[in-house]
Amino acid sequence: MKKNIGSMHATRDILAAEGFRIKKHLGQNFLVDLNFLDKIVAAAGITSATDVIEIGPGLGALTEKLLAKARRVLAYEIDAELLPILRENLPDRERFVLLHKDILDADIDHDIETHLPGANEVIVVANLPYYITTPILMRFLETSHRIQKIVIMVQAEVAQRIASKPDSKDYNALSVVINYRARTRILFGVPRTVFVPKPNVDSAVVELLVGDPPFGKPKDEPGFFALVHHCFAQRRKTLMNNLRQAYPAWSRAEIENLLTECQLNLDVRAEALDIPAFVRLADAVGRKA
């Protein structure tokens, strides 16, 4: 096994030796600071009972550290060129499952059943490809019921949005889905200088503790998620107009009644609603549909 695959020198050596050309369009910014790699792994609170899902292992720097602590690591990597490098750097075949797959096509809970049999505690730890941060989070939060915690590196600005509350300018569909399923916290910032190649933005590591919401759940959870997306479809429009677009068969008066039933003003915008208000609205839409 190569030593210290996360260091700046080792990363450059691997890239040169393998003749690997970094693919910017896949969000490939490799973390090359061993202290930050250790900090992420420590923050994730991994024990020998923890199974870890990693998105985009890249050259395997974070993966190697995860494997040193975790029971098993299941990693999704889209770039076929990285697979032989990963297999060479991480020979621990039994505890490391590498899937050549686009994370956005993955059936996560099915993959956990298949590749991590007997898993109890499953957490996600990743340095995300930034071009798909939102769809990745949506996928985990809307479709998986096996994940207990997510510790991810994202753009600093996106970290703010992840942790934002209703009625702030950053509040959007992702904030609603996140606040419905998780409690969030920004753990620490990461400067752009510790990546190869250096990105144009600084980063931050955020923690999402996933679990049932502290208030009532909607009757139909997939219907709730669909409604949230409809409500924010056009941010500048009122909730009324977004609902009219989403449900063209309903008259204006019917949608007005729906809003009144949920004690919402007719000119309210989606960003003014807290999570219980979205749950009430989703249940009312479900009763009517």
Ligand code: SAM
């Ligand atoms: N984990 C490595 C590190 O920390 O240095 C690499 C992180 S790099 C920011 C993002 C990784 O995600 C790359 O390896 C990239 O090829 C991979 N990736 C990009 N899009 C993906 C997708 N849709 N599904 C799975 N992996 C993807």
